[in-house]
Amino acid sequence: MSTITRKKGVGAVLWDYLTTVDHKKIAHLYLIAGGLFFLLGGLEALFIRIQLAKPNNDFLVGGLYNEVLTMHGTTMIFLAAMPLLFAFMNAVVPLQIGARDVAFPYLNALGFWMFFFGGLFLNCSWFLGGAPDAGWTSYASLSLASKAHHGIDFYTLGLQISGFGTIMGAVNFLVTIINMRAPGMTFMRMPMFTWATFVTSALILFAFPPLTVGLIFMMMDRLFGGNFFNPAAGGNTIIWEHLFWIFGHPEVYILILPSFGIFSEIFATFSRKRLFGYSSMVFATVLIAFFGFMVWAHHMFTVGMGPVANAIFAVATMAIAVPTGVKIFNWLFTMWGGSIKFTTPMYYAVAFIPSFVMGGVTGVMLSAAAADYQYHDSYFVVAHFHYVIVGGVVFALLAGAHYWWPKMFGRMLNETLGKISFWLFFIGFHLTFFIQHFLGLTGMPRRVFTYLPNQGWETGNLVSTIGAFFMAAATVILLINIVITTAKGEKVAGDAWGDGRTLEWAIASPPPVYNFAQTPLVRGLDAFWIEKMEGKKELTPAEPLGDIHMPNSSFLPFVTAFGLFVAAFGFTYHNDAQWGLPVGILGLLITFGSMFLRSVIDDHGFHIHKEEVLELEKKEANA
């Protein structure tokens, strides 16, 4: 929190966050909300593992297991991993390109609240009859058959709302990166995390609309008598599978590319060496994103598309291993000959390489269409995607949290606790998921809530469950670390690690509300490192000190998103209750009404005057 907010009372701080359009505070909001959903998803994972710890267990039986399993996947992907990545993008990308804010600060806030209310709506299902229970992929044949409660409707409406927010975030980052780079910050001088954010945003922009369309169809079928997926009226359930995976496969790159970006920053910083093969890294990122759109049907090899389609998608999938391999070698060569400092983020980064490569190798195995008939829907697939998503994305989130925590909050997380939590997580992760490869190869199906004794799966499942508790312990230690750090962690300077290379490390931690008192002049890749190598402590300014233009705070984004939240309740129940339709319309009126207000009320922002900037800068220098 900035020095200004610390003097305020709780109510004022809360109001500040409800109305903020500052990318740094929105990053805090994403971190808190995403973190809470991460804990929720983690808890659901523990419940799954407890149920599977022994054969014929009755901890979570049948329908309830389906709900917990569905919500674990949905929460982790949509409400934990993506928002947490958005937290870092918001916190870091404007700083890395030398900008004072994002291109659309208002839209940024709106995107957050859309995500938040979408996630909240989805989780309300727990208290209103039952959660969605058709798996995170929610295949139409299962979800149309799920008629006992409104779970699936919470899924379709909740994800639509949060999906709007994600698309807004993507447009915002694209425009920010294209239009708002500081003088001298050419595309090929952008830090890798910014590049990853750029490419990821493009993926989101083109991958989310098919999901939205799929969700609209599902909503129409379940709530408004549509027939898209109803074979009895001519519908076709396979359409859902295509739409879902046209989104779903780019989605995994939406998660992993920013993670690659985080690791690229960490490897360069703590090897104290320029990232090896920068241009090839950029190229590989773009290439992975490009291929990412052409491989969706490898999730559907067993659907019966025929050998030609399967072969094309198999080969395209295997091709992705090439640019990914380029990246792996670049990271290794970045470390090679570097003066490596083993900090907590670096631990995660180094552990990520073998862990992720294992997930990549099983990915290539799965891409062989003929072999996939054997692996399909078994625990081998579960092991594979947890190796890439936990070993890649979650490691990156934890690494990024430790790496940028001092920048975001001005205090350093405790390194000893960080390393303890790393080891617990690393060991727990491999303990949980390595054995699942073999459970899958010996035939254990995924998504099934129990198994019989004497099938050779007891030990494997027990080991897996124990591993999950290791990861839970690691998370608890991380939380303790956060509490201790917030209470009495040491305050840090701008260049918190001492080895910062990119622009965010050149300004105070946490940064002042306007980020850069003077827009910096960028003279090459790793702009701050260049200045430091020339013996300077500050960036070269590109402009004289002057008044700084800032956007106004607004409560409207919250209200706009809240309207959709209300509308979603109305439409979910419009077939059951009289109040359904009016409430739905009321919600839409709130949303469109606040959009109308946004349109007609002028918002010119305000200026922080030169003298105030000077004073704030002086105060920061003294502290």
Place this chain on the structure above:
Amino acid sequence: MHVEEKLTAETFPAAPERATLEGKNKFLGFWLFLGGETVLFASLFATYLALKDKTNGGPSAEELFQMPVVFMATMLLLTSSLTSVYAIYHMKNFDFKKMQLWFGITVLLGAGFLGLEIYEFTEYVHEGHKFTTSAFASSFYTLVGTHGSHVAFGLLWILTLMIRNAKRGLDLYNAPKFYVASLYWHFIDVVWVFIFTVVYLMGMVG
């Protein structure tokens, strides 16, 4: 150039929609948004193509579609796209009154289109082609209806801008808003060209 600057026909920039950073951001952001919208409509089209013959005993495309109404609607919408070009032409020449006039004509034409579409839909429902009749009906109404709701939104948007700015004239704060609304209008028009071809023409001959 600054947003709140008072401008005359002489000082008004050639590209007022991109004269400020806010304007540049809006311009680019909106083009990107339209990229996402394109994928949205592509998904709707693909689904329609997959389901267009699944009439489930209800009326088929050949039985339903009537050229006169659809042709009229098409002409109205295509013309409205042209009139919005005139509006933007006058915006660039700092002629606020003419811009308002042409946007007004655009809105009238768009409203005519929407009226015809509503008439068309009610006719279909009378002929037993309801949203719930078949997979064909669901995909037809969702595709054409999504376009129709875009038209309705565009109309309200342009009207709001016209009324909001009626008294104060053009400046660099509202010029990007008008420009972006006209982009949206063109996009709706382009989508209709595809709907006319893929849904109606192919429906009548295919």
